[in-house]
Amino acid sequence: MEPTNIFDPNYFHKVVDCQWACPAHTPVPEYIRLIAQERYTEAYMLNWDSNVFPGVLGRTCDRPCEPACRRVRTEETPVAICRLKRVAADNKGDVTAFMPQVPTEKNGKRIALIGAGPASLAVARDLLPLGYEVHLFEQDKKGGGFMRSQIPAFRLPERVLDEEVDRILDMGVHCHFGQEITSMKAMMDMNFDAYFVGTGAPRGRDLELKGREEVDKHIHIGIDWLSSVAFGHITEIKGKVIVMGGGNTAMDCCRTSLRLGAESVSVVVRSAFEVMKASEWEKDDAMREGIPIINNRPPKEFVHKDGKLQGVLFECVTPVKGEDGRLRYEPSGEPDVFIEADHVLMAIGQDNHCPWIERDLGIEFDKWDCPTLDEVTLQTTNPKVFFGGDSAFGPENIIWASAHAHRAAISIHLFCEDQDLIADRPPEGVNLISTKMGVHEWAYDAEHNAASRHIVPLNEEKTALTNIRVEVELGFDQVLAEKEAQRCLNCDVQTVFTEILCIECDACVDICPMDCISFVANEDEEPLRMQLMAPADNKEQDIYVSDVLKTTRVMVKDEDVCLHCGLCAERCPTNAWDMQRSIVHVPQLGSYAE
Amino acid sequence: MTFVAKPRVHHPKLPVNEIGLTRRDYEGSVSTLCAGCGHDSVSAAIVQACAELSLPPHRFAKVSGIGCSSKTPSYFLNKSHGFNSVHGRMPSVMTGSNLANRDLIGVGVSGDGDSASIGFGQFAHIVRRSINMLYLVDNNGTYGLTKGQFSATNDKGSTSKKGVPNLYEPIDLVSSALQIGASFVARSFSGDKKQLVPLIKAALMHKGMAFIDVISPCVAFNNHSGSTKSYEFVRDHIHNVMDADLIMTHDEVTADYAEGTREDVSMPDGSTLQLYKVDADYDPYDRVGALNYVQRMQEKGEVVTGLLYVNPDAVECHDIMDTVSRPLNELTEADLCPGSDTLAALNQRYR
Numbered sequence: 001m002e003p004t005n006i007f008d009p010n011y012f013h014k015v016v017d018c019q020w021a022c023p024a025h026t027p028v029p030e031y032i033r034l035i036a037q038e039r040y041t042e043a044y045m046l047n048w049d050s051n052v053f054p055g056v057l058g059r060t061c062d063r064p065c066e067p068a069c070r071r072v073r074t075e076e077t078p079v080a081i082c083r084l085k086r087v088a089a090d091n092k093g094d095v096t097a098f099m100p101q102v103p104t105e106k107n108g109k110r111i112a113l114i115g116a117g118p119a120s121l122a123v124a125r126d127l128l129p130l131g132y133e134v135h136l137f138e139q140d141k142k143g144g145g146f147m148r149s150q151i152p153a154f155r156l157p158e159r160v161l162d163e164e165v166d167r168i169l170d171m172g173v174h175c176h177f178g179q180e181i182t183s184m185k186a187m188m189d190m191n192f193d194a195y196f197v198g199t200g201a202p203r204g205r206d207l208e209l210k211g212r213e214e215v216d217k218h219i220h221i222g223i224d225w226l227s228s229v230a231f232g233h234i235t236e237i238k239g240k241v242i243v244m245g246g247g248n249t250a251m252d253c254c255r256t257s258l259r260l261g262a263e264s265v266s267v268v269v270r271s272a273f274e275v276m277k278a279s280e281w282e283k284d285d286a287m288r289e290g291i292p293i294i295n296n297r298p299p300k301e302f303v304h305k306d307g308k309l310q311g312v313l314f315e316c317v318t319p320v321k322g323e324d325g326r327l328r329y330e331p332s333g334e335p336d337v338f339i340e341a342d343h344v345l346m347a348i349g350q351d352n353h354c355p356w357i358e359r360d361l362g363i364e365f366d367k368w369d370c371p372t373l374d375e376v377t378l379q380t381t382n383p384k385v386f387f388g389g390d391s392a393f394g395p396e397n398i399i400w401a402s403a404h405a406h407r408a409a410i411s412i413h414l415f416c417e418d419q420d421l422i423a424d425r426p427p428e429g430v431n432l433i434s435t436k437m438g439v440h441e442w443a444y445d446a447e448h449n450a451a452s453r454h455i456v457p458l459n460e461e462k463t464a465l466t467n468i469r470v471e472v473e474l475g476f477d478q479v480l481a482e483k484e485a486q487r488c489l490n491c492d493v494q495t496v497f498t499e500i501l502c503i504e505c506d507a508c509v510d511i512c513p514m515d516c517i518s519f520v521a522n523e524d525e526e527p528l529r530m531q532l533m534a535p536a537d538n539k540e541q542d543i544y545v546s547d548v549l550k551t552t553r554v555m556v557k558d559e560d561v562c563l564h565c566g567l568c569a570e571r572c573p574t575n576a577w578d579m580q581r582s583i584v585h586v587p588q589l590g591s592y593a594e
Numbered sequence: 595m596t597f598v599a600k601p602r603v604h605h606p607k608l609p610v611n612e613i614g615l616t617r618r619d620y621e622g623s624v625s626t627l628c629a630g631c632g633h634d635s636v637s638a639a640i641v642q643a644c645a646e647l648s649l650p651p652h653r654f655a656k657v658s659g660i661g662c663s664s665k666t667p668s669y670f671l672n673k674s675h676g677f678n679s680v681h682g683r684m685p686s687v688m689t690g691s692n693l694a695n696r697d698l699i700g701v702g703v704s705g706d707g708d709s710a711s712i713g714f715g716q717f718a719h720i721v722r723r724s725i726n727m728l729y730l731v732d733n734n735g736t737y738g739l740t741k742g743q744f745s746a747t748n749d750k751g752s753t754s755k756k757g758v759p760n761l762y763e764p765i766d767l768v769s770s771a772l773q774i775g776a777s778f779v780a781r782s783f784s785g786d787k788k789q790l791v792p793l794i795k796a797a798l799m800h801k802g803m804a805f806i807d808v809i810s811p812c813v814a815f816n817n818h819s820g821s822t823k824s825y826e827f828v829r830d831h832i833h834n835v836m837d838a839d840l841i842m843t844h845d846e847v848t849a850d851y852a853e854g855t856r857e858d859v860s861m862p863d864g865s866t867l868q869l870y871k872v873d874a875d876y877d878p879y880d881r882v883g884a885l886n887y888v889q890r891m892q893e894k895g896e897v898v899t900g901l902l903y904v905n906p907d908a909v910e911c912h913d914i915m916d917t918v919s920r921p922l923n924e925l926t927e928a929d930l931c932p933g934s935d936t937l938a939a940l941n942q943r944y945r
């Protein structure tokens with residue numbers, strides 16, 4: 001293999017599994033270290049810079065970082081990355097002094113943001129410090145989008161959301177709230193320099209089924225029902241409730257029903273438990289609250305009498321794994337099941353829906369009503385119009401909305417500056433800084449901590465289940481947070497190898513607890529991966545190959561399960577190994593970290 | 595010296611051996627030797643060999659003398675018995691241990707100072723007695739622990755770190771072991787585990803005295819350009835004649851050697867000693883030939899490595915003395931004092 005180019009910004013970025021997996025590339029290990037040092041405000045700001053809503057995300061993030069966390073591969077449970085973020089938000093001091101300066105003198109460009117969800121808000125945050133005049137149009141009375149209308153208060157208290165939404169609005173956004181946009185053409189006639197569409201994926205799916213029409217008033221579209229609850233139009237649900245669907249919306253619907261007084265709640269899913277869309281922890285939360293999840297039951301019919309819903313009839317199926325590894329469902333032979341119900345909440349997915357965008361404005365849409373977009377720039381076929389968040393590629397989550405926003409903001413800025421959206425995009429970069437402080441002293445806590453993941457303390461069930469405004473999770477206190485923070489392996493402190501210093505003494509090979517380092521004859525990648533101290537069969541993880549050494553061998557390090565404990569560097573007599581912190585520069589407008 | 599403790603966690607795919615242990619279960623405490631010391635690689639090789647042979651880690655007797663090398667038994671097999679004895683006295687303690695309990699696997703680790711200077715007499719006699727053990731010397735040509743004086747194995751003309759040449763003839767422990775009667779004699783290099791680990795495995799299963807001289811560079815005092823025991827010099831002058839490996843009955847036999855170069859020798863315990871001729875003309879059963887060859891190559895400044903001599907039918911001290919098969923320390927008073935009737939019968943024979 002060719003020697004690895006460690007100055008390729010992506011090389012070490014990939015080693016920081018959590019940061020790589022985070023759509024907004026939040027520098028996770030750095031904020032975790034700050035939390036361990038009780039520097040909560042700085043930890044918060046580092047997060048705010050990359051993901052814009054640390055208090056919200058520390059409670060609700062979909063956390064793609066956690067399944068990616070190296071700790072899953074070394075010891076099974078990931079670091080509680082998400083809940084540590086909340087600790088930074090809960091314990092931070094006054095952040096006003098750290099906020100970016102917004103110039104009073106504007107740059108003369110006016111930008112319209114449509115929809116006040118996380119995507120638009122984050123675009124506003126990125127553009128304001130550059131002097132843009134930002135106008136935000138929203139049909140609701142307040143900003144926040146689905147964060148406000150969908151995520152129940154027992155998961156996300158209103159004050160946490162208000163604080164982070166207001167922080168952006170207070171930077172000088174021109175808010176046009178309570179104003180539904182019904183024509184994009186009318187918007188374009190207002191001659192803004194650019195438009196960002198962040199209207200989400202607002203249409204909840206319905207199910208055409210026998211009896212549906214007759215019992216319409218007992219059947220509710222999950223997301224519409226949740227927003228009615230959020231805005232106080234619905235305050236109770238009586239009788240027996242069935243929630244149909246296996247995603248996160250279903251989990252929020254069932255837990256909300258429980259708190260609004262339902263006599264019984266069950267979730268019925270057409271598919272198998274393992275393939276449900278809901279995150280593991282959301283399923284766990286629902287089940288912990290005593291809500292049964294019934295799988296492999298596609299609905300057949302709404303059973304009603306005298307115009308009143310009696311319940312739902314379900315078919316019984318068994319999942320069978322096909323040759324392609326996917327599940328198919330066959331009738332199980334059991335008789336149909338009838339489940340009594342007074343209400344059915346339909347949580348079977350959402351779609352994009354932009355009927356208000358006229359189709360003659362040069363903005364192309366595909367057959368799923370999604371706009372045709374450049375994946376990097378998020379520009380539509382009309383150069384003035386950009387999309388981001390759920391409206392771009394269909395329903396995702398808040399962290400993706402933030403990530404899209406950073407990308408779109410760069411594009412809007414380049415567009416307004418008459419620059420090329422691809423060629424002139426700021427590049428990614430990486431800096432490497434040695435952490436060596438003395439013979440056996442490093443600027444990070446290298447010692448491996450073998451503790452297993454700490455559990456987040458919860459509110460007492462009695463209060464939590466009766467009041468929708470009581471937050472279920474209490475969050476880590478500072479002591480638990482410090483302990484959990486110590487579990488982080490500091491994957492951004494990289495093992496950097498200098499060929500000419502190595503005397504091939506094997507000391508690093510012998511000391512490495514994870515058998516990551518080998519000195520072998522060079523070969524092509526495939527055979528080389530199998531020649532190592534331990535086979536490097538996780539192809540998703542790179543191997544780090546040195547230039548040819550004196551003995552004609554090469555040093556090969558499998559990054560897969562490296563603990564970043566620094567023992568190789570401690571043991572090396574010649575400092576051929578050094579532990580260097582990699583700082584990845586993810587392009588972003590007006591970044592606080594830069 | 596390392597300050598960060600080695601984490602207990604290991605590679606998720608680390609192989610488990612026949613007795614359910616991983617290589618990590620054969621380690622010792624964290625080494626306090628200089629970073630890069632060859633001795634640490636030798637310890638790692640011992641760990642690997644014992645793990646691959648699935649030997650029970652608590653059934654070893656590790657004995658050593660004094661020196662950096664003699665400290666190393668602390669760094670492997672920390673579940674076993676050990677005795678860190680006096681300078682040059684490993685052989686007498688090991689002899690005692692082996693006589694008392696022949697069931698323990700004897701591993702003696704010594705240095706060139708420990709074995710070729712103060713302990714040279716002890717070395718000669720334990721070899722001569724054919725104690726059933728692995729006698730391993732971490733040979734760095736210097737007294738590492740006492741800060742770098744020339745040892746007796748340092749080559750004439752080789753210089754100290756400050757450039758002063760050594761004026762005396764070296765003692766070659768391999769030649770001495772051959773001459774005095776060791777039944778397994780090998781030399782290797784700490785920087786070549788591919789060769790060293792199989793040699794240690796073969797030595798551990800050999801019956802009788804198995805001696806391995808391991809050139810093991812001292813990074814602190816004897817790894818400079820004038821040294822003949824540096825990583826660089828050894829790598830440039832190594833001449834391997836014969837690889838050996840030990841295949842247990844449960845091992846998969848992989849033969850990636852050219853046809854006709856491999857020879858299998860059955861061992862009394864059912865395992866197989868495999869010899870791979872690197873130098874086709876070399877005869878590992880010819881003691882005098884080996885002695886000549888090693889000496890001649892040494893004249894040329896070459897370091898001959900590999901399994902240099904083996905006698906698979908060797909006898910060990912307990913055979914020579916015809917002791918009982920049960921370890922002596924297990925014999926009870928009843929075994930040792932068969933009673934007055936037996937004594938009377940015995941006496942009767944001399945009347």
Ligand SMILES: Cc1cc2nc3c(=O)[nH]c(=O)nc-3n(C[C@H](O)[C@H](O)[C@H](O)COP(=O)(O)OP(=O)(O)OC[C@H]3O[C@@H](n4cnc5c(N)ncnc54)[C@H](O)[C@@H]3O)c2cc1C
Pocket residue numbers: 060061062114115116117118119120137138139140144145146147150151179180181182198199200201202223226248249252356388389390391395396397398399401
């Ligand atoms: C029940 C539920 C629970 C969820 N839980 C989580 C969670 O825990 N974590 C997570 O990360 N994600 C969660 N999500 C997903 C997440 O809320 C969305 O992915 C995210 O809010 C998308 O952000 P956005 O800015 O693209 O759009 P949205 O948040 O949907 O905001 C769009 C805004 O545009 C406004 N709007 C739409 N059309 C118009 C118009 N024509 N005129 C004016 N205004 C308009 C809407 O009123 C809304 O305020 C959840 C979603 C649902 C449905």
Ligand SMILES: Cc1ncc(C[n+]2csc(CCOP(=O)(O)OP(=O)(O)O)c2C)c(N)n1
Pocket residue numbers: 660661662663664681704705706707708709712732734736737738739740745
């Ligand atoms: C009776 C006695 N004499 C002298 C010493 C001092 N001494 C300690 S270690 C050593 C030499 C060690 O050399 P070697 O066996 O080669 O070990 P190395 O440190 O090189 O591995 C000497 C002379 C001693 N400890 N005891």
Ligand code: SF4
Pocket residue numbers: 016017018019028029068069070071079081487488489490491492
């Ligand atoms: S151990 Fe820490 S740095 Fe490494 S992937 Fe997990 S959270 Fe990120």
Ligand code: SF4
Pocket residue numbers: 501502503504505506507508509568571572573574575576577630
């Ligand atoms: S410890 Fe240092 S000098 Fe020794 S092999 Fe490793 S990198 Fe090379």
Ligand code: SF4
Pocket residue numbers: 627628630631632633662663734738739811812813814815
């Ligand atoms: S002084 Fe030499 S022999 Fe002793 S530990 Fe250091 S490198 Fe090894």
Ligand SMILES: [Mg+2]
Pocket residue numbers: 661663705706707732733734735736737738745
């Ligand atoms: Mg020595």
